[in-house]
Amino acid sequence: MARTPRRILIVAPAFHGYGDSIAGALRRAGHDVVVHPYDANATLGAKLRTKLVHELPGRLGSRSGAIAQRRALTTRAVEAVTATRPDVVVTVKGDALGTDYWDAVDASGARQLLWLYDELARMDFADAVLTSRPSIVSYSPHDVAALRERGLRVGHVLCAFDHTVPFTPAPSDEVVFIGARYPDRIQLLVGLHERGVPVRAYGRDWSGHPYDRARTWQMSRPDVPSAREVDRATAYGLTAGAVAALNSHTDQDGFTVRTFELPGTGSLQLIDRPDVDALYEPWREVLVYSGLDELAVLCDRARSDRGWARAIAERGRARTLAEHTFDHRVPLLEDAWA
Structure with a gap:
């Protein structure tokens, strides 16, 4: 059955561009897709700031850096939702984002999907955020079963390979x-x-x-x-x-x-x-x-x-x-x- 093309916002970690891989597949299926890499540090200065302002305080026993980082990431993600006006928001992981982001997604009226691209034990979700999501998918059978027992709408979606990434084999004996x-x-x-x-x-x-x-x-x-x-x-x-x-x-x-x-x-x-x-x-x-x-x-x-x-x-x-x-x-x- 043919699907209705949607304007989709993907809010995902910048990690190795997997958000772009998901976006590419959705575009090939006929959707209009925008990607917001919520934790991207595009410049050396931004990377140094993250280390010194956000991570170093944690190493010294303070939560101030982590709180400031969550606030900054959340603000940018909320701006992406507002600017994009999507039909669908796909949030990949997202545990680094604060409640203002989830409130903005709820207020947008868009269809929603939370893709747990990791296991819950390795993430830091507020229970109220997790249980209020209208639809969740995860690669973890254990998490899928546990969330279903709590009455949530959850599906099992495996990870995947992006066959469109060009590469050149580097022969080695290793x-x-x-x-x-x-x-x-x-x-x-x-x-x-x-x-x-x-x-x-x-x-x-x-x-x-x-x-x-x-x-x-x-x-x-x-x-x-x-x-x-x-x-x-x-x-x-x-x-x-x-x-x-x-x-x-x-x-x-x-x-x-x-x-x-x-x-x-x-x-x-x-x-x-x-x-x-x-x-x-x-x-x-x-x-x-x-x-x-x-x-x-x-x-x-x-x-x-x-x-x-x-x-x-x-x-x-x-x-x-x-x-x-x-x-x-x-x-x-x-x-x-x-």
Whole structure:
């Protein structure tokens, strides 16, 4: 059934441009879309101000910086709602925004959708805001079930791959990881490195660059080959050209965006979730590991048997393009705000 084209405002974190990916898919479906990246720091001066005015007070035990930041982000988001006059407002995460924003969205008369692009345990929502939303979607089955038990209208929408991002594969003999640094990920990467597996971790939490140490407020780094944070197109090229790419979920119950991006780029995905079989066929489209020893064995085979690794990666890419792009998620979003 044909959908009515809507004027849509997406209010989303600036993080790696995922708001633009969602917008692109909606535009291809015929909608008119405006994106407001609510926490964007477009200039070096803005980044320094965020560190000194908003983050530093928190490091010193004061909440003044966080309060001021929430107020500033909220004001800009309210202005975006007023200026856009949308038919639909899609808020991605949004826990950094104050009640004035949600009041403005309610007052606009627009249809609404809150997309929890993370798990509630990692966000800071006022309960009154959460329970007053007319429609919510989440990638977390646990959160979907919990919110439904509370009588809220909630749908399950998976993350996705943006097949329109251009990238150039960067061939390497390494197993790569791109993402945040958590204790279990440190253990895996240090363990692989100690076993002689060529690995490299990318991101501000791993990089030894002085600027990255300063902006993460952390001086120490694990003993793992590392590199600085990269943009999404570069990340796609790195994973596409690597021997394999690691996807570690820590304690998440939803599947991260990497679950779809890695095979989407043509990378051989090494994932720690056997329940990925609901999305990809293990051992045919992705490789599932349990623990460091098994992961090391898989890395060694991928390095020694490139034909085997490439065949799995190509089948994973085909599945992604057939079922797991942002375009495939659009009908679910349209149903959710209807």
